[in-house]
Amino acid sequence: MNLRRILTLSSRELTLAAACLVAIIAFSMVSDHFGTATNLTTILRNSVELLLIGLGMTLLLAMGGIDVSVGVAMGLAAIGVGKVLAAGFGALAAALVGPLVGAALGIVTASVVVLGRIPPIVATLGLFGVFRTAIFLWLGGQWLSGLPTDLTAIVSSSFMGVPLMAWTIAAAYLVIWVALRRTPFGPHLLAVGNSETKARLSGVSVRKVQFSAFVINGALCGLAATFYVATYRNVEMSIGSTLALEAIAAVVLGGTSILGGRCSLVGTVLGVLLIRILQNGLLLVGVPSLWQTVVTGGLLIAVLCLDALSGRMPVSIWRRRPA
Amino acid sequence: MALVTARNVTKRFGALTALQGVDLDIRKGEVLALLGDNGAGKSTFIKILAGAHSQSEGELRIEGRPVSFSSPRDAAEAGVATIYQELALSENLSIAENVFLGREITRRVLGVPFLRSRAMRERVAELLEELDAHISDPAAPVGSLSGGQRQAVAICRALNLNAKLVIMDEPTAALAVAETRKVLALTRRLAERGCAVLLISHNISDVFEVADRIVVFRRGRKIAERERRATDPEEIVSFITGAHPDVRALEQANL
Numbered sequence A: 001m002n003l004r005r006i007l008t009l010s011s012r013e014l015t016l017a018a019a020c021l022v023a024i025i026a027f028s029m030v031s032d033h034f035g036t037a038t039n040l041t042t043i044l045r046n047s048v049e050l051l052l053i054g055l056g057m058t059l060l061l062a063m064g065g066i067d068v069s070v071g072v073a074m075g076l077a078a079i080g081v082g083k084v085l086a087a088g089f090g091a092l093a094a095a096l097v098g099p100l101v102g103a104a105l106g107i108v109t110a111s112v113v114v115l116g117r118i119p120p121i122v123a124t125l126g127l128f129g130v131f132r133t134a135i136f137l138w139l140g141g142q143w144l145s146g147l148p149t150d151l152t153a154i155v156s157s158s159f160m161g162v163p164l165m166a167w168t169i170a171a172a173y174l175v176i177w178v179a180l181r182r183t184p185f186g187p188h189l190l191a192v193g194n195s196e197t198k199a200r201l202s203g204v205s206v207r208k209v210q211f212s213a214f215v216i217n218g219a220l221c222g223l224a225a226t227f228y229v230a231t232y233r234n235v236e237m238s239i240g241s242t243l244a245l246e247a248i249a250a251v252v253l254g255g256t257s258i259l260g261g262r263c264s265l266v267g268t269v270l271g272v273l274l275i276r277i278l279q280n281g282l283l284l285v286g287v288p289s290l291w292q293t294v295v296t297g298g299l300l301i302a303v304l305c306l307d308a309l310s311g312r313m314p315v316s317i318w319r320r321r322p323a
Numbered sequence B: 001m002a003l004v005t006a007r008n009v010t011k012r013f014g015a016l017t018a019l020q021g022v023d024l025d026i027r028k029g030e031v032l033a034l035l036g037d038n039g040a041g042k043s044t045f046i047k048i049l050a051g052a053h054s055q056s057e058g059e060l061r062i063e064g065r066p067v068s069f070s071s072p073r074d075a076a077e078a079g080v081a082t083i084y085q086e087l088a089l090s091e092n093l094s095i096a097e098n099v100f101l102g103r104e105i106t107r108r109v110l111g112v113p114f115l116r117s118r119a120m121r122e123r124v125a126e127l128l129e130e131l132d133a134h135i136s137d138p139a140a141p142v143g144s145l146s147g148g149q150r151q152a153v154a155i156c157r158a159l160n161l162n163a164k165l166v167i168m169d170e171p172t173a174a175l176a177v178a179e180t181r182k183v184l185a186l187t188r189r190l191a192e193r194g195c196a197v198l199l200i201s202h203n204i205s206d207v208f209e210v211a212d213r214i215v216v217f218r219r220g221r222k223i224a225e226r227e228r229r230a231t232d233p234e235e236i237v238s239f240i241t242g243a244h245p246d247v248r249a250l251e252q253a254n255l
């Protein structure tokens, strides 16, 4: 294993890390509260769900896929976790329900996209509508709130001075990194992202790769749901409504190609941090929270424009690369 | 006995008949050249052999056993390696990743297949050496290689499969003279190893240099089959263009 190569960051990742630093310094100068340990911890805490979902989205974009239903998938899994908590089944059951429901939703999405041969953007938009309504029906028009505290230990406990949530994210990152760089899954996924036809002609089981990526993505959305419920102990109707946009923006910021074939996990982590730092900082300097999605959407469009202009992407993104 | 026997192979794309009742034998240790005008059905025929298309009608046998490939993976497992006209390499992956794509060397730890990257890189270095291909950075993405270098990578893939049948669809179309020589020499060497080689080319002099037998397709039909020794470039060209009296007669009969 080549340690140097692992530690070497691409110029994109360095730029992003620098952007995070600049944002931190700038906000600290304008706001007294921004640089405090409490606030920085809050930023990290607010990044947890987006980090997990961003890792899954990285896999999807890398293979030329996408999922715009990640937020509502997390919402559905969160209701599952909440209901199990409320029914008094205890912490372990509640914690596991998240990833299980998430993986099940992932299987639904994968079946629609892969077996139905529907372009992922359209299929997941359709599922977004279905899941949205499912959330409403399952909640019965009422928020889940004041849930039991069984899962609070996940939020408060730490191991060797590092919070359990950070360990879990690190573990998820490591598993995905190993899958991408040390097992055939990585080259297969990137080959599918480059060209499905060529990957198939080379003997890659394209459907298996696509199916796996959507199921992993679903399980990560579900894991995010467990952390969400553990922290906030409630599930509101609008849960996860901005997550899909934020995840796609973070992943693209990080240097993963929106057209597939190239990905960066470090980039995704930095992209998530940058988005959360900007959102927190802008709020502290008095920008109304309504503007948060404008900033995220603007970032996404700006980075796609810059990539297109700098030749990182084929001139026309309207037409997919020829097979 | 023939390695591959094709009988009455027909392929329709909707209303278009790209192949019509093709009978063909491919023997071990021979280079069989497949010629024909643009759109004659050559690529379609080899895509059926390679498992990328399935035939609408007809039968394929390998060493006497009927086969039916539902994917390129099936065909590769039956010993058919294909170098496609459009190469089918993944431009974003390295040479070694391309050579081993879909059949990586792995070591299982707790059921997880870990890539044996070093073993694969070493094997690829050997293959490139054998091909006499000079590539300075084997870790570079294939998209950054020249046409000839990409061809070498595609040939490495085929060699690495230890295939019984190697299919090459216009392997020299994009190559300079020196690289073309190398690929042709390699084609002969594959045949001498006991492989059957099916070569598609528009270059008649290349074909006459390496082929043992020549087959001509026209408008989806096999219209001629000749031992190289029993024919000459002029006759083959007249088959391809349809100027040959036999072709005229055949086409009259089919009208």
Ligand SMILES: Nc1ncnc2c1ncn2[C@@H]1O[C@H](COP(=O)(O)OP(=O)(O)OP(=O)(O)O)[C@@H](O)[C@H]1O
Pocket (backbone or CB within 6 Å): B013, B016, B017, B018, B036, B037, B038, B039, B040, B041, B042, B043, B044, B045, B085
């Ligand atoms: N996937 C497909 N769908 C529909 N028609 C096809 C398809 N592939 C090939 N064809 C048609 O089948 C016919 C034979 O094409 P094929 O590619 O086999 O020709 P070829 O002999 O390889 O020609 P060339 O020398 O130009 O490579 C052509 O008319 C082509 O348009």
Ligand SMILES: [Mg+2]
Pocket (backbone or CB within 6 Å): B042, B043, B044, B085, B169
């Ligand atoms: Mg062709």
